[in-house]
Structures are given as structure tokens and as C-alpha cells.
Amino acid sequence: MTYVEKHSVLTENQFGFRSNRDTCLAVVDMIDILDIYNYSMGLFVDLSKAFDTLDHAILIDKLEFYGVRGCALNWFRSYLSNRRRYVDYNGVQSSLLHIPSGVPQGSILGPLLFWIYINDIINASKFLHLI
Numbered sequence: 001m002t003y004v005e006k007h008s009v010l011t012e013n014q015f016g017f018r019s020n021r022d023t024c025l026a027v028v029d030m031i032d033i034l035d036i037y038n039y040s041m042g043l044f045v046d047l048s049k050a051f052d053t054l055d056h057a058i059l060i061d062k063l064e065f066y067g068v069r070g071c072a073l074n075w076f077r078s079y080l081s082n083r084r085r086y087v088d089y090n091g092v093q094s095s096l097l098h099i100p101s102g103v104p105q106g107s108i109l110g111p112l113l114f115w116i117y118i119n120d121i122i123n124a125s126k127f128l129h130l131i
Contacts, residue, residue, distance in 0.1 A: 004112065009066045009067075011119055030042070052101065053102060054101055054114065059076075060073065063076055080103070084096040084099060085099055
């Protein structure tokens with residue numbers, strides 16, 4: 001997180017789960033836009049299972065784009081590769097399944113990697129001001 005903050009990797013429009021940038025600030029930004037343009041629209045997207053869908057190759061490319069190189073980038077490759085899971089129910093275990101995408105949920109890195117992955121979504125439209 002120190003690297004991300006020091007190098008201003010995340011867009012200023014990323015509010016959730018960041019210190020000193022709670023989602024109330026997003027509402028303030030939206031009100032400011034309303035004052036300027038006299039109209040505003042909210043679009044809310046439920047990103048359920050979002051952490052499970054991140055493509056590892058795209059995430060590695062984005063990390064490299066944001067300046068993660070060498071040993072650190074190799075560490076992320078290792079962290080994301082060869083992950084497996086299984087289900088244990090009443091002592092009966094399923095077979096191990098390869099996890100081809102996503103980031104580990106419940107980890108400290110999970111949200112950070114997700115933010116980096118979606119960081120450029122604000123560039124999706126030249127006509128809309130996305131926050």
C-alpha cells in the first residue's frame with residue numbers, strides 16, 4: 001500500500017476501502033458535478049464474485065504497467081499461480097481443483113489487487129465523468 005500511495009497508482013476516484021477516502025467523499029464529488037452540470041446519474045453495479053474473476057495475466061500486466069518489476073513482480077506471479085482448492089464436508093473431501101483466476105479473498109492483498117485491476121475503468125468513456 002505504501003508503494004501504491006507513494007506513486008499515486010490508484011485513481012483519485014477510488015474511494016472504497018482506502019484510508020481518509022471513505023465513500024461519503026464520492027457523494028460529495030457527485031454533488032459537485034451536479035452543481036457544475038445541473039444533472040447527474042448514478043449507476044451502481046453489484047460486483048459479486050468479482051474477486052474470483054480477475055484474469056491473472058491481465059493483473060500481472062497491470063502490475064507491471066504501474067511499475068512493479070523484477071523480484072516483486074515474480075513474487076506476485078508466484079502468489080497467483082498454482083492455487084488449488086477443495087471442499088471438506090463432514091470429513092469427505094472433494095478432489096483438488098486448479099484456480100485459474102481471481103485473488104484470495106480474506107487476504108490483505110485481495111482488495112489492493114482488485115483496485116489495481118479495475119483502476120482504469122474510469123477511462124471507459126470520454127463522455128462521462130466517472131467517480
